[in-house]
Amino acid sequence: MDSFEQVTFSSERDSRPPCIRTRYVFSQDRYSRMTSNSIQTYWDLIASRHDPNAFATLDAAYREPQRGYHDWGHIGDLLAKLDDFRSLAARPDLIAAAIFWHDAVYLTRDSDGLLRPDAENVRASAELFERHSKFDPMESAAIRDLILATANHLTARAMTEHYPGFARDLDLFLDLDLSSLGAPWQIFARNLEQLRFEYDWVPEPLFCLGRLQMIDTFAARGDGLYRRDETRKLWNDCAHDNLARAQDELRRQLARLASSA
Numbered sequence: 001m002d003s004f005e006q007v008t009f010s011s012e013r014d015s016r017p018p019c020i021r022t023r024y025v026f027s028q029d030r031y032s033r034m035t036s037n038s039i040q041t042y043w044d045l046i047a048s049r050h051d052p053n054a055f056a057t058l059d060a061a062y063r064e065p066q067r068g069y070h071d072w073g074h075i076g077d078l079l080a081k082l083d084d085f086r087s088l089a090a091r092p093d094l095i096a097a098a099i100f101w102h103d104a105v106y107l108t109r110d111s112d113g114l115l116r117p118d119a120e121n122v123r124a125s126a127e128l129f130e131r132h133s134k135f136d137p138m139e140s141a142a143i144r145d146l147i148l149a150t151a152n153h154l155t156a157r158a159m160t161e162h163y164p165g166f167a168r169d170l171d172l173f174l175d176l177d178l179s180s181l182g183a184p185w186q187i188f189a190r191n192l193e194q195l196r197f198e199y200d201w202v203p204e205p206l207f208c209l210g211r212l213q214m215i216d217t218f219a220a221r222g223d224g225l226y227r228r229d230e231t232r233k234l235w236n237d238c239a240h241d242n243l244a245r246a247q248d249e250l251r252r253q254l255a256r257l258a259s260s261a
Contacts, residue, residue, distance in 0.1 A: 042096040050134055091165070094139055098173055101129035125147055126147040154221060181242060204253075211250055218239075
């Protein structure tokens with residue numbers, strides 16, 4: 001898989017403001033090796049069920065310059081966590097495929113300059129997967145439904161049990177995608193900075209208000225934020241601590257912006 005060797009990742013962001021784009025070089029620390037190994041392992045597992053151009057398409061997508069959080073680092077992180085919870089998955093190969101493709105299309109605004117609804121990115125990502133898929137029809141439909149579920153993490157449900165255990169796999173996949181909410185605060189805060197980079201065209205008051213609304217929605221879920229008992233026990237408490245701290249900081253920031261207007 002020659003194109004894999006060209007991928008660069010980063011486990012750390014530098015100290016410059018998020019509005020300044022940097023190109024992150026893959027650093028050989030333990031976290032970076034873990035995520036890159038997970039990418040290699042899981043792509044090897046599913047590569048034969050894609051057309052020959054699939055990985056190059058993913059590589060080009062996750063290296064796009066407008067990405068800060070939704071890049072190869074995010075994909076590697078989810079795959080490493082899937083490895084940790086692999087025993088809970090009925091079809092870890094299909095969850096892995098959904099992880100690879102679920103953010104393959106990621107734009108924060110449309111060509112007219114207006115905010116692009118995330119559901120459009122999700123739908124486009126599912127369609128891109130289907131163009132490169134050589135999975136059998138049942139597997140392809142399951143992966144598509146996993147990807148589409150990320151349009152609404154909190155309320156999505158399995159409408160079709162594509163295989164025994166699919167609904168539980170969907171729950172696990174969505175918990176993995178929200179796992180960063182339960183990361184240590186330093187990582188959580190860095191992720192917010194990376195998201196700010198992706199929305200650097202949005203005025204600061206509007207961005208802060210949008211982030212606060214999103215965080216309020218997650219915080220309101222309480223113990224229902226994570227679906228699986230195993231992930232809830234691991235991430236829920238830290239996630240709600242992070243969300244509460246982020247709510248306070250965003251409210252203070254909005255107050256400062258209002259007072260200086």
